[in-house]
Amino acid sequence: MIKNNNPIKQFLKIIIKICFIVLFQFSTTSESSLPKPPPIPVLPIPKSRQISWNIAEMAIFLHFGMNTFTGKEWGKGDVDPLIFNPTLLNATQWVTVAKDFGFKRVLLTAKHHDGFCLWPSKYTDYSVKSSSWRNGYGDVVGELADAARKSGLELGLYLSPWDRHEHCYGETLEYNEYYMGQMTELLTRYGEVTYVFLDGAKGEGEKDMEYFFDDWFSLIHQLQPGASIFTDAGPDTRWVGNENGVAGTTCWSLFNGSAVTIGGDNDRIYTSEGDAFGQDWMPAVCDVSIRTGWFWHESEKPKSAMTLLDLYYKSVGRNCPLLLNVPPNSSGLISDEDIQVLEEFSKLRNSIFSHNFAESALVSASSTRGDSSDSQFAPMNVIEEGLYTYWTPDQEQQSDWTLYLEFQQAITFNVLGLQEPIQMGQRISEFHLDMLDENGKWQHVVSGTTIGYRRLLLFPTVKSHLLRLVIDKSRACPLISHIGIYMDSYSVTQHVSDTHNKSKFIDNFVFRRTAYNQSRSASI
Template structure:
């Protein structure tokens, strides 16, 4: 009897533990973990990785890269590609892609596994319209697999972009199979299941991922959209999810300029950043751009732009004759200050060519960008950390300074609401710069001034400020 009782007790404890584990991994409890006892949001652990990364890239690659024509998004969304065997990157080298991203300073890279044609650039058992259908590499090529291996080889965190909002082959427009017939309704349900199965395939096939990105979102799982978030959370629990109408681990910053507006708060009034019925409304767009200092959810900002966005171009995919569209270095540095320097993460869109290589001019510009960011941020005159509304920074000698970097310890939330930086000059204390949001990182430049001491003065806060880093620089501005 004692043995039977022990067995019963052990089984009961097993069921209790299983129930606790399931509760802890549920989406609702997942969001609860991002609230603290003082009722303002804090980031989840995987969101901290997002902030620490600061710089990332997304590689766009699809069938139409090989047609020798200028890309037309409108046509691409409605016209299926007839000759998919034109996809033939004879010199494909994903190592070269990732080396270019690493030289830029990127900490993560994302690949478009599928985009608006519906074609999948990996070995899919779900999507027949994939590399398995090609003559290239005898139908055995796997660009997503090669990409992930290259990321891990060079210490870059891999992410996967899944495009489901448009599918020109299957006739899906803005998530919807056109028509009201029984045929259209059945196709709609099939497409929902197809997207869910493709998601499960991608998040289980390639190991731990940094993010899964649904461009244009994955729609409403209670409406036309597939229910993909639980699939991602279950199979890749440390992966960033972006996004559907119910959840987002970060938000689009309101433009494709590579910049965000200031102030830029990481908090948001809802647990998601996308609502297709509000996207065109000014109020929602302003929320995307600025966040909400009183928001109860941690949904930090993303700034994105294609590298080939200069001279009137804005191209996410390679096109012939666009070599002069690569942004000048000074424009990229301006993006950096207006994204990373405003508490956002910057993602640059990169475009491998039909050979399967990053163009030489693009690679060189990324190297220049990475080097310049290091020059501007890696060698402070002096740094300090601390807690409280006044942080003093004493220099070893009186000298010229012209830039500060401030970082809160965001593990404890964004607590600063208004601040100023003062410098002790020969004529007394002088305000050098001021602002509102700080968050993970705030970078500000000002006119060169000779000082012996600086102080960060927090004039408004919701809790004791926790300053992870307060650094001052003498940078060469060119």
Template sequence: MKSRLLLLFTACLMLLHVKGQAQSEVPIPTQAQLDWQNAELVAVFHYDLHVFDGKPYNQAKNRITPIPDYNIFNPSNLDTDQWVKAAYDAGFKIAILTATHETGFALYQSDVNPYSLKAVKWREGKGDIVRDFVNSCRKYGIQPGIYIGIRWNSFFGVHDFKVLGDNEFSANRQAYYNKMCEGMVEELTSRYGELSIIWFDGGAHGPEVGGPDVLSIFEKNQPNGIFYHNTQRADIRWGGSESGTVPYPSWGTYPFPYSHATNGEVVFKNDFQLLKEGDPNGKYYMPAMSDAPLRGFNGGHEWFWEPDHEKYIYPLERLMDMYTKSVGHNTSLILGLTPDAEGLMPEADVRRLKEWGNEIKRRFDNPLAETSRTGNKLIIKLKEKAKINQIVLQEDIRQGERVRAFVLEGKTSTGWKQIFEGTVIGHKFIHTFDDLELSAVRLSIKESKGKPNLKSFQIFNTNK
């Protein structure tokens, strides 16, 4: 009897071990990464001194040319509620503000950076746009995030992380700048409550390569947030272009713990293929982001406001295509929004964002039918034939990306017809196609790591 019990106990342990192996075959996202992908739409508001200088934005020049007079900063009607309401109306769930960008000017009350809102005449040197912005986000139920630019600082003469020179003077300046950056990160991560993301523009050199130690400060003050990025860690990765799209497939897993801060000979080859596509066998969960400015149409690509440039606002259909090829390709879409010199989001931009949010709801809020369950085959049967032109799939990525190959088919009057054959589903897969009159739609999982678990399988007629 004892030997039988021992054998049974041993068999149970082996079964649990095998089950544990199957469940750990794929990387598992953190809660912050789940929140990031569930947000789907992320706004980033770019604001800096050159919004007020009356000159076209020139990134290369701005990185090396100090602004002559920082008191040009004077947004007389600043209203961060209006900014965030515009993002809310489009359906954004996370919003990020550039607390510092390439001029080095800080949009808050810094005790360590004299080149900040303390220095200007606006609001008698007492303004704090970061605080206004975070409060507005919380008012509208949007998760706030902060973008910190330390790679370039034209005021302090820092370029690509470095103070130029190879002498005692430059070494002292570098040490001072690193300390100031650490102080700013301490201020920005400790004063404004919980933040969804800290985004370092162009990365953040760590002390191992002569830069400031920002990761430890982030981990101390914002343990539940997204860190993006340095040579040690990235919780998300750049999607390889600023088109607001990624190709299919785009896996949420990656072979390195950093995104593209190092190992460029691998990461950057073939037009950033690894960043765009990820790696289905990657050891690290690191979903891609797709980023683009709202004013990126018709030859424009404007992360900062310019007067009378409404012609560059993406038309609605292009935004919907962008949505399908970003959110629908397993990434979150980051859209750049541009408050003007008055301190407001331009009305044309606000209207387009509202139209976009309404169109997303129209196309995705009312499926003809839906189902969800575990297993290798799911079928949606319709009571009567209907025209179908869109399918949306979602995995339960709390258990990682398990699906490796799948086929979608529709049942026509002459039998089953293949609609799509794919690999990754991940957080969300959207496929649009010409109208098909169908009585059923079938999803067949051909390959998976562990048991596949579909969170949602929806079919639509978007012309209704």
């Protein structure tokens, strides 16, 4: 028999053998070594425009118009437009104040209930074009839009559905056409509008007047697809149920819009707290004025910076953007006393939240999704800013969801800040923070319910070397995108008394590694 010594065939045989070996090894590779994909989002989840509104956190509301000059809160639409003459009006000043002190959006009352329009609408003469300001050629909306665009701030507009001047108000079809015509002007003349604020206000004798809200919403989203719409019942953001700037200590972005009506007598607890079983993503908004009234009145003085800080904890710190009204005065400027308060408020926030102790901590967890070497879901993600990096526990672990923060030295603090990656749905319904005492035992520090985009909890000052955050209940596998540990040296005595639990907390001690290891082993 003649042997086949063809070198080409021999080479091909070798290549085929190598391929079989590689395929066999690949097929036998453990599935667990492959990187895990992110967990499935838990519905409902926010639209991009709703996420943008949460990220903004704070906006300045600018109530300005005829009421600024008459001293009224609700005008009747019967005042001569010549009275409107803010001789020093400077929209750039409004925007500069907002930007310098940490506000990302400005929202203007383009038309309030009296029907007077702060832009030259072609549908009515009751507007700036009939005033003595700028000789009738002024446009407050236009000047604010230009100033906001140049400074990088987002623009929002309020167009009152109730119009006490317009003769066709009360005629449902005619007025809805009129209203949509004015809305079209506002949303096509001034560039990007990111927020449209509406309500269901009506006169006592106008109960039969119907607002075509669904048509309005469709028009707004057609002309400004990125704009979030506010009413009592959404569709994008909802009213928190009061004008005190305070959200519920439990506050879900989940909601059932069908359970409330715009302008109706809604359950204030429901609108404040939301609904853990809600089918709609509809975060609440906290609106409040820096003064007693919504329009500027010379006799009124602004709230203190400490009061605003308290409101910040109770709005932004409870998963609700803060819409703070700062009304320009009759000269057309934000008053000096208001600016001083806003500056102090900004300094307080920066002093407290500019230093996050957690950034220096060694972060570990009871479990992590996927391979321990995969940083995609690692515990250390929680010290990074932003929604899109987060810690994810092992989905198979159904109850023990714990993060540990270990510090080289004991830290003194009294504020806990938490964030969930809301693009994955709002999940957590109960959590608590513990600290380790000098005897190696865990002591309770503070508990909370919902988190959402941001949660801030203020409590008696404590000092510790080792902390653990325990997620007690969650709608699905819990996710944490950020942890903040802060010291507020200004407002703690106004919020809580530390006399009840003071004996629990140790001022000076050094934790032993053995106590730390024993406590972790026992808890895990």
